[in-house]
Amino acid sequence: MESEGWPALQPLLCFAWxxxxxxxxxxxxxxxxxxxxxxxxxxxxxxxxxxxxVRPSPASSSGSSSSKAKFxxxxxxxxxxxxxGVLATTILLLAIWFYAYMKLTPLLLxxxxxxxxxxxxxxxxxxxxxxxxxxxxGHKYRVWRTVFALLLMEVQVLRRLYETEHVFHYSPARMHIxxxxxxxxxxxAAPLSLASSCIPEAAEYFQGQVPExxxxxxARMPDLVIDSSSLLQPLLKLGWTQWIGAVIFIWGSLHxxxxxxxxxxxxxHKDYDEYVIPCGDCFNxxxxxHYLAELVIxxxxxxxxxxxxxxxxxxxxxxxxxxSFAAVETYNWYLQKFEDYxxxxxxxxxxxx
Numbered sequence: 001m002e003s004e005g006w007p008a009l010q011p012l013l014c015f016a017w018x019x020x021x022x023x024x025x026x027x028x029x030x031x032x033x034x035x036x037x038x039x040x041x042x043x044x045x046x047x048x049x050x051x052x053x054v055r056p057s058p059a060s061s062s063g064s065s066s067s068k069a070k071f072x073x074x075x076x077x078x079x080x081x082x083x084x085g086v087l088a089t090t091i092l093l094l095a096i097w098f099y100a101y102m103k104l105t106p107l108l109l110x111x112x113x114x115x116x117x118x119x120x121x122x123x124x125x126x127x128x129x130x131x132x133x134x135x136x137x138g139h140k141y142r143v144w145r146t147v148f149a150l151l152l153m154e155v156q157v158l159r160r161l162y163e164t165e166h167v168f169h170y171s172p173a174r175m176h177i178x179x180x181x182x183x184x185x186x187x188x189a190a191p192l193s194l195a196s197s198c199i200p201e202a203a204e205y206f207q208g209q210v211p212e213x214x215x216x217x218x219a220r221m222p223d224l225v226i227d228s229s230s231l232l233q234p235l236l237k238l239g240w241t242q243w244i245g246a247v248i249f250i251w252g253s254l255h256x257x258x259x260x261x262x263x264x265x266x267x268x269h270k271d272y273d274e275y276v277i278p279c280g281d282c283f284n285x286x287x288x289x290h291y292l293a294e295l296v297i298x299x300x301x302x303x304x305x306x307x308x309x310x311x312x313x314x315x316x317x318x319x320x321x322x323x324s325f326a327a328v329e330t331y332n333w334y335l336q337k338f339e340d341y342x343x344x345x346x347x348x349x350x351x352x353x
Contacts, residue, residue: 245304252296
């Protein structure tokens with residue numbers, strides 16, 4: 001089912017992710033300087049810079065530093081990303097979960113003798129009946145898979161919001177306004193992509209409820225009774241793919257928590273403005289293991305979602321390209337900043353990049 005105005009949602013999301021990913025890929029390609037390759041890389045590096053990579057050099061004039069500051073915001077605005085992410089994800093999660101509960105519960109169709117008798121009575125049409133039943137079940141599983149994936153996203157943004165406030169101690173560093181706007185876009189588009197296949201039918205359901213409420217009035221509407229067991233049972237009956245995705249997600253999350261704790265401990269005093277080389281855990285192998293953990297987290301979401309929706313694939317491709325580019329920039333900064341920085345470390349993926 002598709003509600004009017006929503007059929008273009010998935011193509012629009014795909015276009016947005018492609019538009020965000022292509023400049024990163026282009027900047028990573030060895031495009032000759034004569035055709036603007038160097039300029040493209042400089043622009044993208046400037047737009048994506050934050051924290052240590054956006055800091056003006058000591059040799060910069062005060063006028064140049066002031067000019068750069070006009071296009072930056074404090075790095076502590078990172079919290080805005082996760083506030084927006086929590087709001088967007090929570091709204092979608094509650095809406096689709098409520099729709100699934102009201103319209104698609106129980107998840108499993110009752111297996112009774114009546115369906116068997118009916119299939120015998122219809123004779124040659126029994127295959128068609130089975131096919132309709134299969135489509136119905138597939139539709140139910142798809143919606144409840146979306147609820148499951150949004151639950152993982154909710155855990156992710158809530159954790160990141162907590163870490164931003166209680167784990168990281170941001171210095172007076174800044175980030176480019178383009179990177180800030182990109183972050184806001186990301187944390188709206190990511191949950192939308194996870195829910196894109198179900199939003200049209202959920203929107204149609206709620207659009208139908210509003211006129212009914214207006215016509216009947218609150219007093220004549222049926223009482224809403226929610227059975228807590230019915231809220232959770234469909235999630236527990238999902239396939240093994242969802243639980244494999246959840247295990248991958250949890251592993252990546254635990255690893256990222258550890259990496260963030262290491263990074264947070266490097267600057268225990270918020271006003272301390274000096275960088276040191278992080279060590280421990282996978283920091284001994286790659287420069288940005290927290291980015292690597294994020295790749296694992298979103299791969300887990302992709303698997304848990306069923307990997308059937310194209311926008312989720314484009315979301316994952318954007319995460320790979322964006323974090324890989326940021327990791328390389330961070331790695332290069334470390335090499336310039338520290339003469340004793342270990343050359344054996346990779347940027348994000350061991351033995352690859």
